[in-house]
Amino acid sequence: MTNEISYQKKNDEIECVHYKNWTKAYPPHTHTGHIVLGCVEDGEVCIIMEGKSQVYKSSEEFSILPNVVHEIKPMDEKGYSMLVTCILIPDTDDSGTQEPHLVELKDSILDSPENIYLIEEMSRDSNISPYHMIRKFKKAFGLTPHQFQIQCKVRKAQKLLEEEKSVCDVSYDAGFCDQSHLDRCFQKIVGLTPKEYKSAVTPPETQG
Numbered sequence: 361m362t363n364e365i366s367y368q369k370k371n372d373e374i375e376c377v378h379y380k381n382w383t384k385a386y387p388p389h390t391h392t393g394h395i396v397l398g399c400v401e402d403g404e405v406c407i408i409m410e411g412k413s414q415v416y417k418s419s420e421e422f423s424i425l426p427n428v429v430h431e432i433k434p435m436d437e438k439g440y441s442m443l444v445t446c447i448l449i450p451d452t453d454d455s456g457t458q459e460p461h462l463v464e465l466k467d468s469i470l471d472s473p474e475n476i477y478l479i480e481e482m483s484r485d486s487n488i489s490p491y492h493m494i495r496k497f498k499k500a501f502g503l504t505p506h507q508f509q510i511q512c513k514v515r516k517a518q519k520l521l522e523e524e525k526s527v528c529d530v531s532y533d534a535g536f537c538d539q540s541h542l543d544r545c546f547q548k549i550v551g552l553t554p555k556e557y558k559s560a561v562t563p564p565e566t567q568g
Contacts (some may be wrong), residue, residue, distance in 0.1 A: 363439065365551055367560045369522065373448040383439035384551040386432040389511055390502055392470060394446045396424040403440035406433045410502070416442075429502030458500045461486045465493075466501060466508065473512030474535030479505065514549045517542060521558045530554065 363383060368376045381403070388408075400416045407414055407422060409430040416422050424430050426449050434440055465486055469477065482505055483490040497505050517534040521527070528539055531554075536542040539554075546554050 365560070367557070369561065375446045377444045377446070378442075379444070380441045381439045382441065382551070383434050383437065385434060386551065387548065388429050388431045388503065388507075389549060390427050390429055390508075391424065391446060392512075392515075393426050393448055393450070395426055395449050396444060396446050398422050398424075398442055398444040401441040401443060403438055404435035405440040405442060406435055407431075408433070427501065459496070461488070462497055462500050465497065465505065469505065469509050470512055473509055473516050474533065476535070477509065510545050511549060514546055517546060517554065518550065518557065521554060522561050524558075527554045527558065 363381045365380070365382060365384075366378045368378075370376065398416075399421045400418055402418050404415055404417050407416060407424075407430060409424065409428055414422075415435060465482055468485075479490050479494070483493045486493050488496070494504050497503075497508070501508060503511065513534050513536060517530050517536075520530040520533055525533070527542070531539045531542040534542065536545070543553055546552070546557070550557055552560065
């Protein structure tokens with residue numbers, strides 16, 4: 361039984377991911393500014409959105425709205441096969457529904473995830489204690505500031521790898537301490553090593 365995952369970017373706004381007999385579980389995460397449309401081809405997969413679990417079987421479809429916290433789990437060791445399409449939705453402004461300082465903090469992390477931005481600095485910029493800042497941020501966006509920053513670092517690393525940069529260069533350009541740090545975080549969120557992802561998104565004719 362082959363376990364594999366493949367990526368195909370239609371353009372800067374649409375990405376397709378195909379999972380075949382996949383047994384990887386994905387921890388809580390979000391897709392900032394993207395809507396996710398999926399269809400299960402085989403097996404069963406459990407998707408937990410905002411604490412609510414639902415099992416999807418063969419031929420069943422699902423959707424996940426932008427910025428909604430969710431996690432994915434296989435139902436058994438056989439895994440699942442499914443096709444997922446991520447579509448950029450430009451109009452996802454949440455400034456009217458969240459506290460302005462939290463939105464500013466989120467946007468700051470999103471714009472430059474590679475920058476060193478300590479919790480103490482976030483707290484000072486938000487003019488609120490670290491504990492309350494973390495609690496409010498997680499309540500507003502589903503992830504702690506640190507979790508959101510790591511996720512954004514990995515997303516930036518993905519884009520850099522798609523530009524055919526070396527894994528070593530990407531490690532530092534995306535703000536990771538070293539390549540092993542990138543590897544750990546990347547595998548947890550993407551399900552592949554950076555090298556595997558680079559091979560998956562690089563056209564065969566350009567691979568060295």
